[in-house]
Amino acid sequence: MTDAALAPAPVLDQEAKTEFPIPANVFAEKVVSVQHYTDRLFKFRITRPASFRFRSGEFVMIGLPNAEKPVFRAYSVASPSWDEELEFFSIKVPNGPLTEHLQKIQSGDTVLMRKKPTGTLVNDALIPGKRLYMFSTGTGVAPFASLIRDPETYEKFEEVILTQTCREVNELTYAKELVEEVINDPLVGELAAGKLRLHTAATREPYPCQERITTLIENGKLFEDLGVPRLDPAVDRGMICGSMEMINDTKAILEKHGLEEGSNASPSTFVVERAFVG
Ligand code: A2P
Numbered sequence: 001m002t003d004a005a006l007a008p009a010p011v012l013d014q015e016a017k018t019e020f021p022i023p024a025n026v027f028a029e030k031v032v033s034v035q036h037y038t039d040r041l042f043k044f045r046i047t048r049p050a051s052f053r054f055r056s057g058e059f060v061m062i063g064l065p066n067a068e069k070p071v072f073r074a075y076s077v078a079s080p081s082w083d084e085e086l087e088f089f090s091i092k093v094p095n096g097p098l099t100e101h102l103q104k105i106q107s108g109d110t111v112l113m114r115k116k117p118t119g120t121l122v123n124d125a126l127i128p129g130k131r132l133y134m135f136s137t138g139t140g141v142a143p144f145a146s147l148i149r150d151p152e153t154y155e156k157f158e159e160v161i162l163t164q165t166c167r168e169v170n171e172l173t174y175a176k177e178l179v180e181e182v183i184n185d186p187l188v189g190e191l192a193a194g195k196l197r198l199h200t201a202a203t204r205e206p207y208p209c210q211e212r213i214t215t216l217i218e219n220g221k222l223f224e225d226l227g228v229p230r231l232d233p234a235v236d237r238g239m240i241c242g243s244m245e246m247i248n249d250t251k252a253i254l255e256k257h258g259l260e261e262g263s264n265a266s267p268s269t270f271v272v273e274r275a276f277v278g
Contacts, residue, residue, distance in 0.1 A: 020068055022112070027052065028065065031109045032085055038170050040092055041139065042103060043078070045085045046111050054117035055124065056081045056150035057143045057239075059276070061114040062088065064101050070112055071097040074276040076142035076241070077117065080149035080188075086113075089142040089174055119143070121239050123156055125262050125271045129237035131159040131228065135213055135250050138166055140241035140275035141175050147239075148182055154191035157237070161197050161226060165213045165242075167204040175200065199225060214249045233258040238270035247272050 022028045029046040036042040054060070054077055063070035079087035092103040105111065121143040126132070132153070134144040141164045147153050153160055164175045179198040183189050199222060201209040209216070209225070216222040223230050231238075231254065238259055240250045251261065254270050262268025 020065055020070075022065070025115050026063075027113045027115060028110050029086070029113055031105050031107050031111055033107055034105055036103075037173050038168070041089070041171055041174065042092065043087060043089050043174060044102075044105060044111075045079070045087045046113070048084055048086045049113075052086075052113075052115070052117075054081055055119075055122045056146040056152070057121040057123070058117040058119035058146075059143070059273070060117045062102075063098065063112040063114075064105075065110050065112055066101060072112070072114060073098045076119070076121070076146065076273070076276075078142040078145035080146050083149070087145070089139050089145065091139050119273055120263055120271045121147070121241060121273045122264065122271075123147070123150075123152055125264050125267050126156075126237045126239070127262070127267050127269060128156060129269070130157065130235040131161065131237065132157040133231075133236060133238045134160070134162045135238060135240045135242070136162070136164045136175075136275070137213070137242035137246045138171065138275060140164075140243075140246070142275070143241055143273065144239070145175070145178050148179070148192065148196055149185070149188055151188055151191050154188075154195055158195065159197070159228075160192070160195050161199060161228075163199040163201075163213055163216075163222070165201040165203060167202065169202045169205050169207050172200045172202060197226065212246075214246075214253055217250070217253050231257040231259065233260075233269050236269070240270065240272040241275050244274055247274060 027049045032045040034044045059076040061072040062075045063072040075088045078089045093099045259269040
């Protein structure tokens with residue numbers, strides 16, 4: 001008998017049609033749609049397991065059924081907690097162990113998702129305030145894509161200001177389309193109208209605003225553009241999601257303005273989360 005004949009036959013999971021068995025702590029879901037924005041960014045939507053509950057702003061671990069031990073990476077859920085599907089906004093990392101394959105998914109393919117969501121960019125981790133700032137760079141906008149579609153965000157804050165800074169102008173398309181969609185949404189639109197605003201900047205291409213968010217806060221241009229006072233810990237709340245450096249720099253500036261970092265266990269005036277890459 002040959003070695004091949006002795007090797008166990010691949011297990012075909014009938015439901016998910018994958019070659020490898022699906023572990024008990026993992027959901028196998030179907031891709032519903034994929035949209036590519038640039039050669040670095042894409043969005044995909046998957047079916048939502050009936051038993052999956054999460055808070056808008058949380059993240060999950062995503063993988064592909066392409067190995068015995070699949071590679072998982074953290075992804076913020078970009079859709080709100082009431083949505084029937086789950087949306088994710090992803091970067092394409094050249095030779096990235098997951099995104100190299102994930103960027104090729106198509107409708108009908110299977111994506112794995114660990115069952116437990118977690119994260120600090122949630123409304124519960126902030127004490128009440130008047131104005132919520134969401135500071136994001138690149139795919140760091142994903143958790144905010146969830147929160148700006150959640151009615152609870154508008155119940156808690158009078159003003160919701162989403163900021164996104166990207167290297168290139170076309171990387172801002174996802175956020176621009178999304179905010180437009182939210183304002184025209186029959187469910188959330190009425191709540192968001194007059195409350196939700198988007199401030200965009202592109203740092204490496206000509207654009208009306210061509211500076212980093214850290215510079216824009218420090219030189220006051222952000223507040224001038226928005227027609228609001230500078231940061232005040234009595235009324236302003238912040239959420240930050242970007243690269244480690246962006247988080248550290250933005251966090252230091254918020255702290256200089258008197259805001260304090262909070263968490264699920266100890267809510268305060270701002271919270272942070274790293275935008276994940278894989
Ligand atoms: P810049 O073009 O000046 O580096 P990245 O893809 O490297 O995460 O960058 C996404 C966006 O975040 C870019 O516009 C980049 O600006 C900006 N950025 C990078 N590092 C920081 C930082 N430490 N503070 C604020 N913005 C940053």
